[in-house]
Amino acid sequence: MYSGVLCRRVKERYPFVKSRSTDYPVRLLCQALELHPSGYYEWLQRPECQRDKDDKHLLGAIKQFWLESGGHHGYRNLHLDLLEANIPCGRDRVLRLMRQASIKAQRGYNAPKGRYGGKPDVVAANTLNRDFTVAAPNQWWVSDITYVHTHEGFLFLAVVMDLYARNIVDWSMGDRMTEELVMDALTAAYWRRKPSDTVYLHSDQGSQYSSRSFRKLLNTLDVRPSMSRRGNCWDTEIILTSADSNNLTRAGIDLVSLC
Secondary structure (H helix, E strand, O other): OOHHHHOOOHHHHHHHHHHHOOOOOHHHHHHHOOOOHHHHHHHHHOOOOHHHHHHHHHHHHHHHHHHHOOOOOOHHHHHHHHHHOOOOOOHHHHHHHHHHOOOOOOOOOOOOOOOOOOOOOOOOOOOOOOOOOOOOOOOEEEEEEEEEEEOOEEEEEEEEEEOOOOEEEEEEEEOOOOHHHHHHHHHHHHHHHOOOOOEEEEEOOOOOOOOHHHHHHHHHOOEEEEEOOOOOHHHHOHHHHHOOHHHHHHHHHHHHHHO
16 A cells, blocks of 8 residues: 555655545554654644745646647656756756656657567668668658657658658558558559659568568569668668658648648
8 A cells, every 4th residue: 555655755755644644543654654753743834845846836847848749758858948948957857857747758659678579570681771862863762650649649650751852752641550551651652753763662670661561562563672770760860850750740740631
């Protein structure tokens, strides 16, 4: 019952005792939480310190900036937002207040496990090798998946970019990150451009790009695959450097609203 409270600081246990004092004796609660009753009664008589007042004011600003970001910003970006608003604070202090208020950045995917298990299903050679200089259109395309946070939940956005002009050729959006999502984006990009020669498509080693259906579509469209090194996000950084993730996400929302 009290295991989570015991891990907190002493001054954070006192409010718990106060909230339960109507149901249980104070001495019993203090004994269970390893507190001395005299310290608890002294805390009741003592006014709120300035540090706690500052924390409440800072937490209100944190919640405001977090809501304005749509729930995407974590403690690092929120710390930068506070500094831009001339609210001096430390990054660790922002992290502590966010943890106390159970505020965290929302993701459209599960947290990575931090390890790799087994071997990749199918791996294409890294033909691009981070050489993003292209001489003509429709020679190298790059594809990746991002997500859009809406009021009804997350939507996934698959895009295909031409490395020559660094523009989005076409895109596809859905509520699930499946192979059909990237297949629709590639098919739409192919029929929009209708390239006369072989096109190379660079992507990561996600299951969507290494699936049997997607490989079959590549052969049908005469598109040659190229895949990043496993776990190396810098090989596909060109999409985020040409249009950062926030702008790409907003562009996806605008496109959906026009459909």
